[in-house]
Amino acid sequence: MPLDVSIDGARYSEGVDVTPEQLLHALERGAKVTTSQPPPSAFAAAYERAAEAGAHEIVSVHLSGEVSGTVRSARTAATVSPVPVRVVDSRTAALGLGFAALAAARCAGTPLERPPVTDEPDDGVGGAVRRWVTRRVHRGGPAPVWPDAAEVAHVAASVAESARVWFLVDSLEHLRRGGRLGTAAAALGTVLGLRPILAVQDGRLVVSEKVRTRRAARERLEQLALVELAERPGARVAVHHVGPSDVAEEVAAHVAAGAGVPLEDVLVADAGAVLAAHVGPGLLAVVVSDG
Numbered sequence: 001m002p003l004d005v006s007i008d009g010a011r012y013s014e015g016v017d018v019t020p021e022q023l024l025h026a027l028e029r030g031a032k033v034t035t036s037q038p039p040p041s042a043f044a045a046a047y048e049r050a051a052e053a054g055a056h057e058i059v060s061v062h063l064s065g066e067v068s069g070t071v072r073s074a075r076t077a078a079t080v081s082p083v084p085v086r087v088v089d090s091r092t093a094a095l096g097l098g099f100a101a102l103a104a105a106r107c108a109g110t111p112l113e114r115p116p117v118t119d120e121p122d123d124g125v126g127g128a129v130r131r132w133v134t135r136r137v138h139r140g141g142p143a144p145v146w147p148d149a150a151e152v153a154h155v156a157a158s159v160a161e162s163a164r165v166w167f168l169v170d171s172l173e174h175l176r177r178g179g180r181l182g183t184a185a186a187a188l189g190t191v192l193g194l195r196p197i198l199a200v201q202d203g204r205l206v207v208s209e210k211v212r213t214r215r216a217a218r219e220r221l222e223q224l225a226l227v228e229l230a231e232r233p234g235a236r237v238a239v240h241h242v243g244p245s246d247v248a249e250e251v252a253a254h255v256a257a258g259a260g261v262p263l264e265d266v267l268v269a270d271a272g273a274v275l276a277a278h279v280g281p282g283l284l285a286v287v288v289s290d291g
Contacts, residue, residue, distance in 0.1 A: 088100075092165055
């Protein structure tokens with residue numbers, strides 16, 4: 001479900017008709033850039049389409065409700081959905097959210113070796129549809145037990161909670177203007193020319209550390225990722241960027257070498273238009289997550 005991006009009053013949908021490169025150019029020329037969550041009607045239409053396509057339950061996983069109203073729109077739409085909807089507030093961002101959604105998708109497509117975890121009786125319409133499907137498809141042998149929405153939502157929330165996300169930005173001014181960071185916290189970034197490192201804590205963006213130079217800050221991002229990976233072997237890791245990817249690829253190579261993992265296991269990804277709108281040019285981020 002794309003969020004909306006406004007550039008000098010013209011509205012676009014993230015990933016549909018505005019690219020991160022276009023947004024970066026807009027920010028660099030001083031354009032007024034804002035973002036907004038999709039309205040409940042957009043979610044209602046999406047849930048309706050999923051139900052028409054055969055879904056009997058929906059798990060809807062979203063950006064932290066502390067920084068976006070997206071979760072609120074999703075919950076409003078869930079009340080009129082033709083099938084039950086589990087809305088998950090990831091309380092994180094970037095691939096902290098992405099890894100959670102991917103883990104939930106894998107869970108939904110993998111038969112269980114035990115009864116599903118649920119907090120409600122499986123005797124409603126959704127359960128009846130699921131039992132009918134497994135009987136029809138698996139007449140020749142034992143029917144597998146598939147995860148229900150409660151199980152899938154639990155996986156999404158657990159992986160999201162495990163995510164550690166750190167951002168390096170050139171300036172905190174964009175976050176201050178957008179109301180995602182207080183004026184006092186934003187002012188710290190200008191003291192003695194310090195480079196702020198942000199972290200996602202309890203769903204919010206906070207100033208985690210202040211480093212003297214951008215190179216030192218970049219090295220600190222690598223250290224933070226390596227410490228986390230040492231404590232959690234097998235965790236997933238990603239490096240985000242806004243603009244050219246060369247520095248992000250260099251950071252990914254350093255993290256892969258330091259952690260002793262193949263370079264292809266470190267995902268390098270553009271941060272996307274909405275995140276770029278909030279943090280401005282120069283974003284570099286690392287994400288470490290289970291899942």
